[in-house]
Amino acid sequence: MERLVQFMTNIQEQDTLGEVGRLLAGGADPLDLIEALRGAMATIGDRFERKEYYLSELIMAAEIFNQATVLIDPHLETASGEKKGEIVLGTVEGDIHYIGKNIVASLLRCEGYEVHDLGEDVKADRFVEKVKETGARIVGLSALLTVAFETMKETVDRFKKAGLREGVTIIIGGAPVDGSVLEYCGADAWGKDAGEAVRLVSSYLDRSKGGLADGADHF
Ligand code: B12
Incomplete structure (x- = not known):
């Protein structure tokens, strides 16, 4: 896994993808791979902040990550049977980061949930409309930019204005x-990774599973 982190952090496309393939063939847990790549992306972000990397490197890193998820996705275990519930998900307005949100969507789908993924840079009204259309009881909002906290708040407020706030659980990440x-x-709650997103959704849709303790907002 260390080599994978090193290749990704150095934005070495072929080496990263080759290592992902090797680790998967060797039986590595796909979630561990995603977590290792996510850690490398955080380091890439820090280097960008320190001006050691530029936007072109960020774009390249995103491209490699997307290719890696194409390799990893088929290895995620998929639940069979009835759909467990519906979730409306998206990255809030003003923010175009979607890689993490897509991983959350993939994992939820694998666990048997129907995900209405609205994409990125999603206006508050669009979330409200989709909840009205589908009757979904859970909304997931993603934001990577600190300036997007404002539109995240506006989105939550829009549910209040529409009179729907009581009926939906809003989780953020x-x-x-x-x-x-x-x-x-x-x-209502926040999750630090896609695994927590799944646990939150599951505990809110089926409180009998005893997920979050009363009054808790995070695992
Ligand atoms: C890749 C990347 C990009 C790519 C995005 C590609 C894409 N379309 O997604 C590109 C190059 C386009 C990009 C653009 C920009 N970026 Co950028 N980017 C990143 C980087 C390096 C990695 C993000 C990523 O994909 N991580 C990997 C995924 C898997 O992790 P994740 O997103 O955190 O998701 C996980 C969890 O957070 C969680 N999760 C995510 N969503 C949700 C939702 C719910 C409900 C739950 C429960 C959990 C959950 O689960 C996921 C899986 O485990 C980050 C650095 C960082 N620290 O994250 C900077 C970073 C986010 N970017 C940054 C900046 C500044 C920008 C730009 C403004 C740069 C510019 N000058 O143009 C633009 C933004 C334009 C805009 N309007 O949005 C800054 C933000 C700083 C800040 N304070 O806001 C960061 C932090 C880099 C830095 N350190 O400076 N970026």
């Missing part, structure tokens, strides 16, 4: 999201 962002936006 994205690298910079934490408890203080949750408080600011007025959402």
